[in-house]
Amino acid sequence: MRPFFIFATLITILFFLSLIKSIKSLQEEELYQDEQESDRVYNLPGQPKSPSLSHFSGYITVNRENGRALFYWFFEAQSEPSKRPLLLWLNGGPGCSSIGYGAAVELGPLRVKRHGTGLEFNKYAWNKEANLLFLESPIGVGFSYTNTPSDLNKLEDGFVAEDAYSFLLNWFRMFPQYQAQDFYISGESYAGHYVPQLAELVYDRNKDRKNYPYINLKGFIVGNPETDDYYDSKGLVEYAWSHTVVSDRAYRLVNKVCDFRLFNWTHECSNAMNMVFDQYKDIDIYNIYAPKCNLAQASSSTYETNAKMQRSFLRKLRMYSGYDPCFSNYAEEYFNKPDVQKSLHAHVGGKINGTWQVCNDSILNAYNFTVSSVLPIYSKLIKAGLRIWVYRWQGSSNWDKILCGISGPPPQVSVAALVSQQPGWWEVCGVPRADHGNSQRSRPFGASQHACRGPCAHQHLFDGPTAPQTQVISPCSQLYAFSFFLDRMHLYMC
Numbered sequence: 211m212r213p214f215f216i217f218a219t220l221i222t223i224l225f226f227l228s229l230i231k232s233i234k235s236l237q238e239e240e241l242y243q244d245e246q247e248s249d250r251v252y253n254l255p256g257q258p259k260s261p262s263l264s265h266f267s268g269y270i271t272v273n274r275e276n277g278r279a280l281f282y283w284f285f286e287a288q289s290e291p292s293k294r295p296l297l298l299w300l301n302g303g304p305g306c307s308s309i310g311y312g313a314a315v316e317l318g319p320l321r322v323k324r325h326g327t328g329l330e331f332n333k334y335a336w337n338k339e340a341n342l343l344f345l346e347s348p349i350g351v352g353f354s355y356t357n358t359p360s361d362l363n364k365l366e367d368g369f370v371a372e373d374a375y376s377f378l379l380n381w382f383r384m385f386p387q388y389q390a391q392d393f394y395i396s397g398e399s400y401a402g403h404y405v406p407q408l409a410e411l412v413y414d415r416n417k418d419r420k421n422y423p424y425i426n427l428k429g430f431i432v433g434n435p436e437t438d439d440y441y442d443s444k445g446l447v448e449y450a451w452s453h454t455v456v457s458d459r460a461y462r463l464v465n466k467v468c469d470f471r472l473f474n475w476t477h478e479c480s481n482a483m484n485m486v487f488d489q490y491k492d493i494d495i496y497n498i499y500a501p502k503c504n505l506a507q508a509s510s511s512t513y514e515t516n517a518k519m520q521r522s523f524l525r526k527l528r529m530y531s532g533y534d535p536c537f538s539n540y541a542e543e544y545f546n547k548p549d550v551q552k553s554l555h556a557h558v559g560g561k562i563n564g565t566w567q568v569c570n571d572s573i574l575n576a577y578n579f580t581v582s583s584v585l586p587i588y589s590k591l592i593k594a595g596l597r598i599w600v601y602r603w604q605g606s607s608n609w610d611k612i613l614c615g616i617s618g619p620p621p622q623v624s625v626a627a628l629v630s631q632q633p634g635w636w637e638v639c640g641v642p643r644a645d646h647g648n649s650q651r652s653r654p655f656g657a658s659q660h661a662c663r664g665p666c667a668h669q670h671l672f673d674g675p676t677a678p679q680t681q682v683i684s685p686c687s688q689l690y691a692f693s694f695f696l697d698r699m700h701l702y703m704c
Contacts, residue, residue: 402435
């Protein structure tokens with residue numbers, strides 16, 4: 211009887227331990243479901259009644275001691291969210307909001323209407339293909355805040371990456387159903403620093419599973435990214451000259467007195483670059499062929515000092531067809547409405563009824579620029595096998611040279627640069643080329659010849675009447691390319 215009694219006792223103990231574990235698991239599941247539901251967005255003012263959208267917004271604490279919290283807006287995929295990848299989107303500046311740009315103007319499913327009167331559905335939203343997570347980073351941007359003012363003096367790339375990583379860990383604790391799904395990081399402009407730096411941090415800490423939870427990082431996407439001071443500065447000047455924004459005289463002077471490999475420009479170079487920046491006072495630097503906004507200037511449109519421009523001639527936002535130069539004003543009108551902020555569970559700078567800005571110039575001016583190039587990160591993560599997509603506006607930088615320089619001789623390279631060169635055409639460099647029965651139609655990923663063996667290939671992603679008829683990358687063509695990047699290959703009639 212004694213062996214039987216011991217066996218029965220052990221079975222009973224194991225049963226109760228299993229029961230306790232199950233109860234704890236259920237309690238944790240109820241807890242995170244309650245937390246999720248508390249951030250669910252209902253009755254967002256001006257939101258169209260159809261189609262229905264599942265979205266959440268609120269704060270994730272990244273440092274309890276100092277009271278740092280980052281604001282997010284999350285849209286589940288329009289279909290089968292449990293089977294779709296998760297895409298984190300960051301805007302640059304530094305100081306610009308991913309809510310005001312990425313979510314409400316560019317790739318989110320809800321776009322702000324003219325004059326901030328409401329919202330309209332974006333039929334080319336990227337949440338057709340993925341779950342979209344927009345993050346206002348760093349602290350001081352948009353609705354994100356800190357209760358410790360001295361934190362704002364510490365802003366630099368490493369600080370921002372650590373806070374973003376802390377955000378991800380805590381967000382996944384709140385939304386654990388997305389923890390194992392394919393994860394991509396994306397952004398534009400100065401997020402050309404944020405994105406690869408965060409990707410590198412995730413990649414490195416994924417190796418230490420004893421101390422850090424695993425994040426299923428698959429790759430990253432950057433648009434018109436700040437990447438390398440030398441190429442970015444040179445690209446700005448080349449673009450201005452080749453598009454007759456500056457004179458031959460100014461162009462020759464810059465080339466004579468400027469060495470963009472220097473982290474700090476000489477006095478002569480600064481004076482010469484002022485001649486370039488001055489030309490953008492009367493035209494829109496983001497779209498030189500479009501009229502400027504005649505409304506009262508939004509925060510994103512101000513150029514207070516040439517010094518600021520010299521260290522951050524960034525913010526090179528890609529613009530879609532139908533670009534409205536006043537979009538920043540519309541976003542600020544909408545997101546400063548008290549009922550909108552209440553619906554989004556938001557408050558500005560830790561205070562209710564604060565003023566939300568598309569771009570916070572004080573963040574830009576306080577930012578400590580310490581990294582001149584992120585190209586070494588590209589080399590590292592390419593070798594690690596991550597998938598990378600770089601897209602840019604024609605002339606915005608020398609990406610063909612950059613990519614061909616860092617991708618090297620391996621027959622399989624996971625990085626693609628897609629460039630709008632002619633109506634319907636893209637330039638693809640630094641990637642294997644794969645033809646699918648048509649030499650004018652190819653995917654940027656696959657196996658075949660290496661583009662850097664010769665001049666960068668011009669690939670055609672669209673056929674016949676569906677080809678976009680503008681050099682501005684359209685919302686439809688962006689979604690089409692994004693689908694290709696994810697290997698989903700849905701055909702969107704553009």
